[in-house]
Amino acid sequence: MMKASKLKLFKTPYRKDTHFLLAMSGGVDSCVLFNLFRENNVVFSVAHVNYGLRTSATHDQEFVEQICRRSRVKCYVHTVKSQPEENESVQNWARKIRYDFMHSIIEEHEPEIIVTAHHLDDSLETFFINFTRSTGIAGLLGIGEEEKIWRPLLPFTKEDIVQYAVMNKIDWREDQSNAGTAYLRNQIRWNLIPPLKEIAPNVEQTFLQNIEKWREDYEILQYAVEKKNQKLWKKEGDYKSISIEKVKKLTPQRSWVFHLFRKAGFNHPEEVMKLMNSNTGSEIVSETHRLLKNREQLLLYPLKKKFVNSWEIASADFDDIAEEIPYSFELLDELPDEKLADTVLLDFDKLTFPLKLQSAGSGESFKPAGMGHKSKKISKYLKDQKLSKFDKEKVLILYNANGDTISVANLRADERFAPTEKTKKWLKISQK
Numbered sequence: 319m320m321k322a323s324k325l326k327l328f329k330t331p332y333r334k335d336t337h338f339l340l341a342m343s344g345g346v347d348s349c350v351l352f353n354l355f356r357e358n359n360v361v362f363s364v365a366h367v368n369y370g371l372r373t374s375a376t377h378d379q380e381f382v383e384q385i386c387r388r389s390r391v392k393c394y395v396h397t398v399k400s401q402p403e404e405n406e407s408v409q410n411w412a413r414k415i416r417y418d419f420m421h422s423i424i425e426e427h428e429p430e431i432i433v434t435a436h437h438l439d440d441s442l443e444t445f446f447i448n449f450t451r452s453t454g455i456a457g458l459l460g461i462g463e464e465e466k467i468w469r470p471l472l473p474f475t476k477e478d479i480v481q482y483a484v485m486n487k488i489d490w491r492e493d494q495s496n497a498g499t500a501y502l503r504n505q506i507r508w509n510l511i512p513p514l515k516e517i518a519p520n521v522e523q524t525f526l527q528n529i530e531k532w533r534e535d536y537e538i539l540q541y542a543v544e545k546k547n548q549k550l551w552k553k554e555g556d557y558k559s560i561s562i563e564k565v566k567k568l569t570p571q572r573s574w575v576f577h578l579f580r581k582a583g584f585n586h587p588e589e590v591m592k593l594m595n596s597n598t599g600s601e602i603v604s605e606t607h608r609l610l611k612n613r614e615q616l617l618l619y620p621l622k623k624k625f626v627n628s629w630e631i632a633s634a635d636f637d638d639i640a641e642e643i644p645y646s647f648e649l650l651d652e653l654p655d656e657k658l659a660d661t662v663l664l665d666f667d668k669l670t671f672p673l674k675l676q677s678a679g680s681g682e683s684f685k686p687a688g689m690g691h692k693s694k695k696i697s698k699y700l701k702d703q704k705l706s707k708f709d710k711e712k713v714l715i716l717y718n719a720n721g722d723t724i725s726v727a728n729l730r731a732d733e734r735f736a737p738t739e740k741t742k743k744w745l746k747i748s749q750k
Contacts, residue, residue: 332468335361336430337361337363337428337429338360338361338429338431338433338468339424339429339432340352340355340362340364340435341365341434341435342365342366342382343366343493344381344491345491346488347435347437347479349385349488349489349490350435350482350483350490351435351471352385352391354470356389363391363392363393363394363423364382364386364393365393365394365396365432366382366383366394366395366396367398368396368397369398369412370397371408371412377491378491379395379397381491383395394419394423394427396415398415408501409501417432424466431466431468432466433467433468433470434468434469435469435471436461436469436471437471437472437475438473438475438476438525438526439522441461441472441525441529442511443507444461445459445460445525447502452585452586453585454576455536455539456536456580459533459536460529462533475522543577543578547578550565551618556619556620556712557618557619557620558618559612559615560578560615560616560618561615562594562616571591572591573587579618582604582606582609582618583604583605583606583607584609589602590602590609593609594611594616597611598612598613599612601707608708610708612707615706617706619708628676630672630673631672631673632671632672633671633672634649634671644714644750645714645749645750646748646749646750647745648746649745649746650663650743650744650745651743653737653744654744654746658746658748660728660729661746661747661748662725662729662746662747663731663737663746664724664725664731664735664736664745664746665735665738665741665743666741666744666745667741667742669718669724670720671719673719674716674717675716675717676717677713677715678697678713678726681697682695683696683723684699684725684730684732685723686730686732686733687731687733688736690733696715696726697710703729713727713729716747725747727747727749728749
């Protein structure tokens with residue numbers, strides 16, 4: 319049983335002085351793990367979340383704090399003030415809060431690795447939960463390891479853990495919410511697994527053996543997917559592009575689409591396949607990325623990127639402008655001999671500081687140099703340049719102190735600020 323196997327439990331790839339952060343609810347699983355850490359002289363702190371959803375939540379918190387005080391273990395507590403939104407999964411809501419809290423501790427304090435007390439029964443339940451959903455092979459592997467998260471109890475059953483707790487006289491608190499069937503996990507726990515055990519008494523161990531084999535097969539699959547990713551995806555500055563024609567040639571198409579876009583949060587290949595056949599400019603959004611149809615390509619852009627920026631250029635001392643500005647400014651005393659691509663030249667003496675650099679407003683126009691003072695919408699000009707939607711969003715407009723448009727970044731000067739034969743100083747704007 320677990321007592322005889324506990325030394326094996328702590329054969330980890332981590333350094334002996336690694337500082338762990340144990341997620342502790344007060345239940346038997348985390349209390350056993352707390353005890354094992356203490357017995358093996360593991361350096362660790364504890365994180366506890368009081369969700370305020372049960373009347374016993376305060377007692378759970380006090381119980382965990384008392385154990386930590388007695389053992390002189392640092393305990394971080396987060397008391398939740400909010401409630402789940404209507405129709406929001408309580409378990410998903412709680413999980414996000416819990417992991418956000420623990421990751422914030424990792425970022426700000428000494429602990430390096432998060433530890434949770436998930437066990438083999440939890441992994442089996444996760445398998446059946448994902449079996450009822452469209453998760454693909456990855457979802458059928460139960461609960462696995464993640465970067466900076468260690469789950470040392472995964473090879474052990476709930477029965478192993480409870481027996482160890484009883485044999486070692488470890489106190490714990492029962493979570494009454496686990497006894498009901500309000501949640502899908504509990505329905506599987508009480509209504510599906512017990513009769514399954516009657517048919518196959520060793521179902522947990524069989525599942526453990528199977529997922530070890532499945533993970534090996536999955537690694538082979540991931541290797542093939544990664545090779546295909548490297549071949550098909552092209553880096554385009556801040557985003558990546560992929561040829562729609564090449565994706566459509568893959569067979570089976572649906573499976574390849576799933577694996578090519580899954581890491582970006584697009585878990586439903588039908589949505590991506592529909593996008594491939596839609597009009598240019600159409601897009602879909604996941605929790606982490608935007609996916610845009612641009613002619614014969616799909617463009618993938620992280621949501622964390624911010625398109626709208628605004629800077630003020632206070633004077634002609636261009637060495638002091640913000641490093642984040644994506645353009646370089648150079649003051650010239652002579653007109654360059656050759657025309658430079660993606661570069662705008664301006665009549666410096668026509669500029670009035672402070673200048674402003676920001677995204678164009680909706681419906682905004684300017685007078686492109688060389689068009690005889692005719693106005694043109696900036697959106698139409700950018701469309702004529704055949705820029706993708708992502709690239710259009712990143713283009714910034716340079717404005718004079720009175721608000722007049724000086725240039726569309728480094729692409730085209732406004733006629734009013736373009737150099738003439740009388741120009742004595744030129745301002746060159748180019749892409750960094």
